[in-house]
Amino acid sequence: MKKTFFQVEGLRVEAGGFQLQDISFSLHKKEYTMILGPTGCGKTMLLETLAGLRKPIMGQIFLNNTNITTWSPEARCFGFAYQDSLLYPFLNVEENILFGASAQKRHKEVEIRKRLNRITEAMGISHLLQRVPRLLSGGEKQRVSLARAILCSPPVLLLDEPLSALDPQTRHAMQALLHELHHSEGLGIIHVTHDFNEALQLGTQLIVMNQGKIVQQGEPLNVFHQPRSLFVAEFLRSENIIKGKIENINGILWFSDRENEWVLGPLYEKLRTDANQKEVYLMIHAGQIEVSLREDTPLHNLNTWNACVQKVMIHSTHVEMICKGSRYWHVALSCNEWQRLDLKVGSRVNLSVNMKHIHIIED
Numbered sequence: 001m002k003k004t005f006f007q008v009e010g011l012r013v014e015a016g017g018f019q020l021q022d023i024s025f026s027l028h029k030k031e032y033t034m035i036l037g038p039t040g041c042g043k044t045m046l047l048e049t050l051a052g053l054r055k056p057i058m059g060q061i062f063l064n065n066t067n068i069t070t071w072s073p074e075a076r077c078f079g080f081a082y083q084d085s086l087l088y089p090f091l092n093v094e095e096n097i098l099f100g101a102s103a104q105k106r107h108k109e110v111e112i113r114k115r116l117n118r119i120t121e122a123m124g125i126s127h128l129l130q131r132v133p134r135l136l137s138g139g140e141k142q143r144v145s146l147a148r149a150i151l152c153s154p155p156v157l158l159l160d161e162p163l164s165a166l167d168p169q170t171r172h173a174m175q176a177l178l179h180e181l182h183h184s185e186g187l188g189i190i191h192v193t194h195d196f197n198e199a200l201q202l203g204t205q206l207i208v209m210n211q212g213k214i215v216q217q218g219e220p221l222n223v224f225h226q227p228r229s230l231f232v233a234e235f236l237r238s239e240n241i242i243k244g245k246i247e248n249i250n251g252i253l254w255f256s257d258r259e260n261e262w263v264l265g266p267l268y269e270k271l272r273t274d275a276n277q278k279e280v281y282l283m284i285h286a287g288q289i290e291v292s293l294r295e296d297t298p299l300h301n302l303n304t305w306n307a308c309v310q311k312v313m314i315h316s317t318h319v320e321m322i323c324k325g326s327r328y329w330h331v332a333l334s335c336n337e338w339q340r341l342d343l344k345v346g347s348r349v350n351l352s353v354n355m356k357h358i359h360i361i362e363d
């Protein structure tokens, strides 16, 4: 069984008119938690509370089963990297990075020096050690802030959009470094991001927040494929969300869109309710719709339907298409598959979906 080493129970925090409410989650050893949520939903406030910079009015925080809710930030020894880096302007880069280490005195100076060299080398900032922050670019400042946060191998590393100012290549290198540190040193990481790919690539756990609350948490791919509410589905930019009803026909559940006289099923997914006529949303990810060239023979398969390609958008990793049938469908294909089918605007296609890939949103 996985061992929980960091636990947050029922946190409530207030600032001005804003409230974080009922925040509960836990981190197992080596868990990498990503937090996503719209701007202003309380992500930074949550990290600041975990770091000890804000006091909760309710709830508790445990580290290795010790209640640390009232501990000072210094006693917690967590690493914290902010999006806007917050470096000390009168200290040079080296002094900024070493600042927390000298305050903590948890490690021998020689060890810290070795680590400083290793981290700044890996981050490509070793040539900047004597510069003051005002002479650094935004991306360089972010890397210095990250280096300061990870220098002392904190038990929990809190990252608030630490890679947002970096170019794609440097961001990729920093993600690889975080991934490596996470695995080699077993840091528990809680990382706020607005980048969905980053959340999927790095996270072993994903938390989605809205208006001061956690609205869904779980394995990142599960959350993306099985959003529990329309808010989460739309926030994660799920495509092909259709309003309809559940129909119970002889004990078998179907999704029905009566407006377009379209029925899909039988539904394999375990629903929380089997209520006939209950209003729900159906969601099919663009990448889970299969495409074949349309034969002229009429279709008899319920879960295959006709459409015509309306728009083709070529990305570096895949090809996105909008196809029109009785409604518009977003479809994503691998570049190879798109070339094999030789699809263009106007191509007539059959779209189909395996029932295990349809998801019903009941809220």
Ligand SMILES: Nc1ncnc2c1ncn2[C@@H]1O[C@H](COP(=O)(O)OP(=O)(O)OP(=O)(O)O)[C@@H](O)[C@H]1O
Pocket: 015, 016, 017, 018, 037, 038, 039, 040, 041, 042, 043, 044, 045, 046
């Ligand atoms: N000291 C404060 N007094 C009043 N309101 C505050 C205070 N600190 C934060 N807030 C408000 O709390 C809400 C949450 O802020 P927070 O910075 O945590 O959002 P966020 O999710 O990190 O947003 P972003 O993605 O834009 O960084 C915001 O509406 C913010 O204006």
